[in-house]
Amino acid sequence: MSPSHFLTWLDPITQYMPTWFQQGGSIMWLLLLLSIITNVVILERLFFWFIYSLQKERYIVQECFAALTRQQKTEALLACQALKSPALTMLQEGINLLPLSPKERMTYAQKIQISQMSRGQKLLRSAMFITPILGLSGALLILTQSFDMFSHQTIQDAAVIIPSIAQALIPLTCSVAILLLILVPHQLFRSLLIKQTLHLENIRHQFHHICMQHHLVQTSEEAPSPKEEVVKQENKPVSEQQEMPYHYEFSDETGEVHVAIHEQTEAIKQVPHSAIAKMYNQELALGKTKSYEHTNKLQ
Template identity: 35%
Template sequence: MPEWFIQGGPVMWPLLIFSFAVSVVTLERLFFWLMEKQRRDDKLVSACLRQLLEGQVDEIQRLDAAHPDPGVRMIVRGVNELPQNPASRIENLAVNELQRMARGQSLLDTVITMAPMLGILGTVLGIIESFEVLNQSGVADPQSVVGGIAEALITTAAGLCVALLALLPFNIFRSIQSTEIIRLETIGTDFLSAIQSSGLFDPAPKE
């Protein structure tokens, strides 16, 4: 290990674990969103909605309910619920997609909060140790005390660096997730509007 890491004290180890966890989650989420972008099929979604407006569901029913695009899955599974109300089915699918997209974000959020606090804790412990040295040696060797305080500040810097390492991907992935949620909400609204306009589903209770 580098000398500065050893000088930081025991708090550096959980910070190292945090940085490793952040790197793993960032790479996994990056791969996830790149794959989601490739799986998106906006043309097929638009075609399905046009068919619903025309009251045609045969071609949609032939599509795979496990289609890679969550928007297409929402439409197919909603059609399979007809003539029953598909709203609850669509809502459940949206909740599942939200959980899938948000995976790993709680860890990043935790690191953003805890890493600086651990860094400050390490600094406080280092300063306490420096004052103990001062108490034992008096003012005969103030340089050792100053050096000890400087070393203690390493953990604060390390904690802030780890937090920044988590903050950037957290904000990026949350922004991408918000965009995808808006897309799914739009598809769900357009789907319900299409099946009502075409008469495939009548929300009014039958007497």
């Protein structure tokens, strides 16, 4: 459908529009459509922030923190589920991940909540740029048509030009009015979004502080490193090491080796005592060699 056919279809509706709307030209329909879309978004966002302001979120957040202080994870989770709000949803994500570190999960949840609260902001921002362009385009279009008409006839009175200039200012004036109606709610929603971003950041830091203070999160210090595990294993008695599931005692008087085997190990029972004695002698000789080398270094 061409633009001329579309405007012809709108002629019956245009007759019921105000005179100034008809004089504004076809660009007025685009401005009207843009104003309707932006008004719907503004009303939806106003309703969202109004409902959010009525929620008693801070009391539930305090209940959740009190339950975490008592190390009652289930009660804290139930408190978060009592109300659906950005802060409680973020806390619920962090509690579900305990005792693992919830730092990354909560940061991601915070970004999702901020994205949901900023819904419609991009559209309003785009409308703020498009509206004055449409108004200026409508004014230039009317002036171009007027000058084209004046070029085919002799102008004897300047009063003939003034109505055309006034007609060209109609879409420009409407675009400025629509821009102001968009700008004020957009700045209001932006300030509320910044405030809620700081609020979520504060709650996230409080949650992390409580978890660290009451040892609800396993830190890297609590989990032994592989090097510490090796040192701890070496410091164990021979009978407790997994690598040697037996212990033996060598008697200097009789020269006998007494071997005690763990109950968990059955295969070691098949090892002859002579082989174990030989292994013990090798270890004893190795120790003497190291002691001799150390003495030479000191000398």
